[in-house]
Amino acid sequence: MLPDTIRQLLERADVRAANDDILATDDQTLAHQIGLTEIPAPPFGEESRGRRMAELLDEAGLANVQQDEVGNVVALRPGAEDREPLVLSAHLDSVFPAGTDVTVRADGDLLRAPGVSDDARGLAALVTVARALSRADITTQIPILFAATVGEEGSGDLRGVRHLFESGGAAADATGFISLDGAGMKYVVTRGLGARRFRVVLRGPGGHSWIDWGAPNPIHALGRAVGALASWPTPTDPALSLTVARWGGGTSVNAIPAEAWAELDFRSESIRHLDDGEERLRAVLDRSVAEENSGVTDRGRQLDVEVTVVGNRPTGVTALDSPLVEAALAATRASGVEPEVTASSTDANLPMSLGIPAITLGAGGSAGDVHTTDEWYRNTNGSMGIQRALQTVLLVSGLG
Amino acid sequence: MLPDTIRQLLERADVRAANDDILATDDQTLAHQIGLTEIPAPPFGEESRGRRMAELLDEAGLANVQQDEVGNVVALRPGAEDREPLVLSAHLDSVFPAGTDVTVRADGDLLRAPGVSDDARGLAALVTVARALSRADITTQIPILFAATVGEEGSGDLRGVRHLFESGGAAADATGFISLDGAGMKYVVTRGLGARRFRVVLRGPGGHSWIDWGAPNPIHALGRAVGALASWPTPTDPALSLTVARWGGGTSVNAIPAEAWAELDFRSESIRHLDDGEERLRAVLDRSVAEENSGVTDRGRQLDVEVTVVGNRPTGVTALDSPLVEAALAATRASGVEPEVTASSTDANLPMSLGIPAITLGAGGSAGDVHTTDEWYRNTNGSMGIQRALQTVLLVSGLG
Numbered sequence: 001m002l003p004d005t006i007r008q009l010l011e012r013a014d015v016r017a018a019n020d021d022i023l024a025t026d027d028q029t030l031a032h033q034i035g036l037t038e039i040p041a042p043p044f045g046e047e048s049r050g051r052r053m054a055e056l057l058d059e060a061g062l063a064n065v066q067q068d069e070v071g072n073v074v075a076l077r078p079g080a081e082d083r084e085p086l087v088l089s090a091h092l093d094s095v096f097p098a099g100t101d102v103t104v105r106a107d108g109d110l111l112r113a114p115g116v117s118d119d120a121r122g123l124a125a126l127v128t129v130a131r132a133l134s135r136a137d138i139t140t141q142i143p144i145l146f147a148a149t150v151g152e153e154g155s156g157d158l159r160g161v162r163h164l165f166e167s168g169g170a171a172a173d174a175t176g177f178i179s180l181d182g183a184g185m186k187y188v189v190t191r192g193l194g195a196r197r198f199r200v201v202l203r204g205p206g207g208h209s210w211i212d213w214g215a216p217n218p219i220h221a222l223g224r225a226v227g228a229l230a231s232w233p234t235p236t237d238p239a240l241s242l243t244v245a246r247w248g249g250g251t252s253v254n255a256i257p258a259e260a261w262a263e264l265d266f267r268s269e270s271i272r273h274l275d276d277g278e279e280r281l282r283a284v285l286d287r288s289v290a291e292e293n294s295g296v297t298d299r300g301r302q303l304d305v306e307v308t309v310v311g312n313r314p315t316g317v318t319a320l321d322s323p324l325v326e327a328a329l330a331a332t333r334a335s336g337v338e339p340e341v342t343a344s345s346t347d348a349n350l351p352m353s354l355g356i357p358a359i360t361l362g363a364g365g366s367a368g369d370v371h372t373t374d375e376w377y378r379n380t381n382g383s384m385g386i387q388r389a390l391q392t393v394l395l396v397s398g399l400g
Numbered sequence: 401m402l403p404d405t406i407r408q409l410l411e412r413a414d415v416r417a418a419n420d421d422i423l424a425t426d427d428q429t430l431a432h433q434i435g436l437t438e439i440p441a442p443p444f445g446e447e448s449r450g451r452r453m454a455e456l457l458d459e460a461g462l463a464n465v466q467q468d469e470v471g472n473v474v475a476l477r478p479g480a481e482d483r484e485p486l487v488l489s490a491h492l493d494s495v496f497p498a499g500t501d502v503t504v505r506a507d508g509d510l511l512r513a514p515g516v517s518d519d520a521r522g523l524a525a526l527v528t529v530a531r532a533l534s535r536a537d538i539t540t541q542i543p544i545l546f547a548a549t550v551g552e553e554g555s556g557d558l559r560g561v562r563h564l565f566e567s568g569g570a571a572a573d574a575t576g577f578i579s580l581d582g583a584g585m586k587y588v589v590t591r592g593l594g595a596r597r598f599r600v601v602l603r604g605p606g607g608h609s610w611i612d613w614g615a616p617n618p619i620h621a622l623g624r625a626v627g628a629l630a631s632w633p634t635p636t637d638p639a640l641s642l643t644v645a646r647w648g649g650g651t652s653v654n655a656i657p658a659e660a661w662a663e664l665d666f667r668s669e670s671i672r673h674l675d676d677g678e679e680r681l682r683a684v685l686d687r688s689v690a691e692e693n694s695g696v697t698d699r700g701r702q703l704d705v706e707v708t709v710v711g712n713r714p715t716g717v718t719a720l721d722s723p724l725v726e727a728a729l730a731a732t733r734a735s736g737v738e739p740e741v742t743a744s745s746t747d748a749n750l751p752m753s754l755g756i757p758a759i760t761l762g763a764g765g766s767a768g769d770v771h772t773t774d775e776w777y778r779n780t781n782g783s784m785g786i787q788r789a790l791q792t793v794l795l796v797s798g799l800g
Binding site for chain 1: 622688
């Protein structure tokens with residue numbers, strides 16, 4: 001997108017009105033952000049926050065706000081042309097389990113609460129963009145699909161955005177996809193960091209630690225496998241991260257355990273590196289189980305191993321010269337911030353993996369301690385992030 | 401002990417009367433065994449069963465039955481000579497946690513209940529021996545200390561028997577020690593299997609599995625250590641068993657854990673092999689933690705490791721030509737059973753480790769599924785086991 005174009009855009013009276021409206025309603029945006037944060041939205045428990053989000057999008061002037069089969073809240077804002085829409089989205093779910101205290105506390109100039117930034121900020125920004133377009137009476141060339149998605153975090157495994165892009169889904173064949181995820185002004189996510197997650201369970205006969213000494217021990221076998229995996233020189237350029245994140249097993253200090261399990265998280269921008277990691281995992285497990293079973297002739301007393309893929313987040317890239325990325329970079333620069341492109345793991349991974357141009361943007365302000373109960377948000381230049389999102393949308397969707 | 405001596409013993413009228421009494425009161429012994437089983441006695445919760453045991457020993461004709469500071473029930477039966485006593489003991493505690501259903505169920509010719517054999521059988525036999533001595537009006541040369549001990553199992557770590565043998569304790573400088581532990585006729589335990597137990601905790605900074613990739617992972621370090629330990633060719637002759645029995649750590653699949661822990665059980669008849677095992681454990685932990693910390697310059701972000709010895713059961717041996725072992729072997733043969741000497745981990749470990757002659761005997765009948773909730777006892781030749789205990793006691797303590 002040429003600098004001239006963003007300048008032309010910003011000189012239009014209707015766009016100026018929309019940008020002014022975003023600034024003027026900054027308090028209202030923040031009130032929505034706080035209100036949404038305080039409605040718990042644990043993985044697979046986004047229903048209540050979704051209902052509130054539907055109300056807010058409706059009040060913001062969108063017609064036909066709907067909650068789909070999986071819980072996504074969607075509203076198609078028609079364009080001048082009947083074409084495939086540009087999607088503007090944020091995610092409903094947080095990483096925090098049911099029962100987490102989600103009360104927002106003021107702490108100096110910070111707002112503190114689990115999920116106050118990720119992604120109550122994105123959701124509030126989504127409402128504010130919709131309202132600004134309505135009040136400035138802007139009709140885009142390309143329709144805009146507003147979407148609040150379920151299942152972006154962890155075990156949700158992108159189920160919300162997957163549903164949107166399914167054949168026949170609301171966003172199938174979309175022109176492009178923008179996710180507003182958390183705070184910030186600087187980054188433009190153009191590369192989707194993939195993730196693959198595994199649950200591994202080893203089972204054996206168990207027994208008494210002395211009388212049955214020699215029986216295969218699933219903790220010993222899994223320890224060997226974890227040790228071998230941890231010592232593996234992981235691929236680089238792009239990096240593969242490999243984390244054994246949880247493990248457990250055993251019931252009593254004087255017994256050979258009957259079961260040992262572990263949960264693993266692999267991440268990379270390279271699908272090949274994720275494949276290499278999975279291959280290595282399966283190989284070290286097979287080898288360490290075989291070692292532990294060596295000398296155990298009774299098949300019924302041998303260890304067996306079960307590997308389940310519990311998460312699979314695809315990788316993808318949006319070209320730096322795509323109109324969507326150029327629009328986001330130009331809109332960022334127009335705010336006086338020098339943008340930086342980066343990789344992350346967000347809803348945008350899914351359309352990227354399908355070849356649909358997709359990016360993720362922060363929705364202004366700043367944040368920290370994200371994914372912890374100390375998560376905080378600071379509203380410095382908050383409106384500027386929402387204006388950047390608006391400009392990016394308008395540059396891609398076009399105006400009459 | 402010469403065969404002539406056991407023959408002479410069994411020909412005495414008073415000893416015959418005592419043996420006849422054991423046989424005649426077999427039903428009463430079994431009733432006590434069932435009653436004691438049904439009083440829960442989890443580790444560190446032996447109080448109620450101890451009180452009942454004190455009543456039973458009192459009814460059996462012992463004077464001065466006392467419950468000591470740690471919960472042991474003791475009664476000194478004076479001898480003709482004022483010498484250090486021979487100890488005859490059984491243990492009060494079971495392995496089963498509070499809340500376990502300890503109701504005894506008849507199952508054909510089996511009695512089923514947690515702890516019905518280990519060690520309600522030994523406790524009931526202790527009462528029956530005391531009663532038989534009283535009713536046959538037998539005075540031994542050496543005094544006999546009847547003792548029902550706390551803390552024989554697992555985490556009890558022999559605290560009851562330790563207390564008896566402490567300087568100034570009821571059994572300090574005892575002439576010998578016999579533990580009646582569970583069922584059986586054949587085995588004479590002359591070697592104490594030692595055990596050492598550890599809890600290992602590794603702690604680090606934790607973090608996000610991608611953003612903090614490279615931070616030290618305590619599960620990776622502990623996995624390496626477990627793998628190295630499991631692959632170590634353990635000493636043999638006598639064997640060292642090495643069991644990583646439980647482990648845990650981590651809170652979320654997409655986070656580097658802040659903590660990993662494991663519990664380990666080492667057993668051997670050789671204290672040197674237990675020492676070797678502990679040395680190896682500490683070495684593999686140090687090495688694997690150092691590997692994981694390599695490249696982490698900020699000391700505050702390095703892993704640290706804590707090793708706690710949570711159990712230490714000493715080893716020991718009673719010489720095969722000691723009067724105590726010879727007495728037990730002769731008494732077993734006099735019952736028509738060919739004895740076998742063996743190693744086990746019982747209260748006798750402690751006096752063995754102090755150089756005091758000590759053995760453990762089964763108290764007749766047979767048993768199975770011990771240490772499980774399916775534990776059973778069958779009373780075939782039950783009285784014979786108690787008579788064996790009586791003969792062993794009388795051969796060592798002597799008669800006027």
